[in-house]
Amino acid sequence: MLGLLDAKKRGRPDIAHVTLLEILSTPLNKEGRLRSYIHTINDYVIHVDERTRLPRNYDRFVGLVEQLFLDRRVPPEGEPLLSLKKMSVKELVETVRPTMTVAFSSVGTPTTIQQVCRDLAKERHPAVIIGGFAHGHFSETTSQVADMVVSIYDKPLDAWVVASRIVYEYEVESAK
Amino acid sequence: MLGLLDAKKRGRPDIAHVTLLEILSTPLNKEGRLRSYIHTINDYVIHVDERTRLPRNYDRFVGLVEQLFLDRRVPPEGEPLLSLKKMSVKELVETVRPTMTVAFSSVGTPTTIQQVCRDLAKERHPAVIIGGFAHGHFSETTSQVADMVVSIYDKPLDAWVVASRIVYEYEVESAK
Numbered sequence: 001m002l003g004l005l006d007a008k009k010r011g012r013p014d015i016a017h018v019t020l021l022e023i024l025s026t027p028l029n030k031e032g033r034l035r036s037y038i039h040t041i042n043d044y045v046i047h048v049d050e051r052t053r054l055p056r057n058y059d060r061f062v063g064l065v066e067q068l069f070l071d072r073r074v075p076p077e078g079e080p081l082l083s084l085k086k087m088s089v090k091e092l093v094e095t096v097r098p099t100m101t102v103a104f105s106s107v108g109t110p111t112t113i114q115q116v117c118r119d120l121a122k123e124r125h126p127a128v129i130i131g132g133f134a135h136g137h138f139s140e141t142t143s144q145v146a147d148m149v150v151s152i153y154d155k156p157l158d159a160w161v162v163a164s165r166i167v168y169e170y171e172v173e174s175a176k
Numbered sequence: 177m178l179g180l181l182d183a184k185k186r187g188r189p190d191i192a193h194v195t196l197l198e199i200l201s202t203p204l205n206k207e208g209r210l211r212s213y214i215h216t217i218n219d220y221v222i223h224v225d226e227r228t229r230l231p232r233n234y235d236r237f238v239g240l241v242e243q244l245f246l247d248r249r250v251p252p253e254g255e256p257l258l259s260l261k262k263m264s265v266k267e268l269v270e271t272v273r274p275t276m277t278v279a280f281s282s283v284g285t286p287t288t289i290q291q292v293c294r295d296l297a298k299e300r301h302p303a304v305i306i307g308g309f310a311h312g313h314f315s316e317t318t319s320q321v322a323d324m325v326v327s328i329y330d331k332p333l334d335a336w337v338v339a340s341r342i343v344y345e346y347e348v349e350s351a352k
Binding site (some may be wrong): 015018021022025027030033049056057058059082113114153155157158160161164165168169 | 190191194196197200201205206232233234235289290329331333334335336337340341343348
């Protein structure tokens, strides 16, 4: 599965930090079955290698991201763990070519996480997009690259809660 | 449900921070159905009120915990969001009197998260204990207060991954 955190509205690296800590530690990621991307302000996309051991300290995470914006990759030599490209959400989706893309938003079509993950697990190469902003919703462009925009709870949820639930339920459904 | 993070071996407030961010944001907690405690080094227990809006910045969280150890409560006036008591895990369990207590450990009896949460959801007042240490397992005393010690994955998992899965699956099972 491919996971994209759209964090482009106003820098909120704390949301990306907690969400990445959550998903990189999951069995799905440890088994090499998850690819993680973050879309940032000004249309940059960070690819986070699944072997990345993210600093748990927030300030060190921010330092790492600053280094990434300078060098375009971290570490500067050898296999990159984090890499940065100038790219919109649309361009990323066109590059990775998912067979199905689902965006999660509290204003989407109401459904359950089980139902969505059942559908995702049937796909050869599914992708999910989660909003990583403090307020507001996806842009029109982001909604348009998704095959569907769904809501799993009637109130906004933090990105990391949504991410952890998708990964868990996808593990359960894809093991069936 | 009552959740206890046993973080008593070597101070690792980063584990408590991410785990609390994860569980305080869940529907279960927002609906007032989760009580969260942290057991720290030297047998202190922190009760985290469900309305607590935890700082997302790690250093500010550490500052808050330092203030808590000085004043025994945060904020110092009015309804406390965090409160501290000198108490062992055994004493806490004797005080809150759960009808069933399950501890999660990679060396426990193998099971699935669905099965455990199905059992927990049948209880009037269930409790779970999660290890919040970087290495090692529960002490003998902690294992003894639990009715069972279970393992949901054949390798160690970070505390926040375990916590988010328990809360999610408990929500699903208790809604049935």
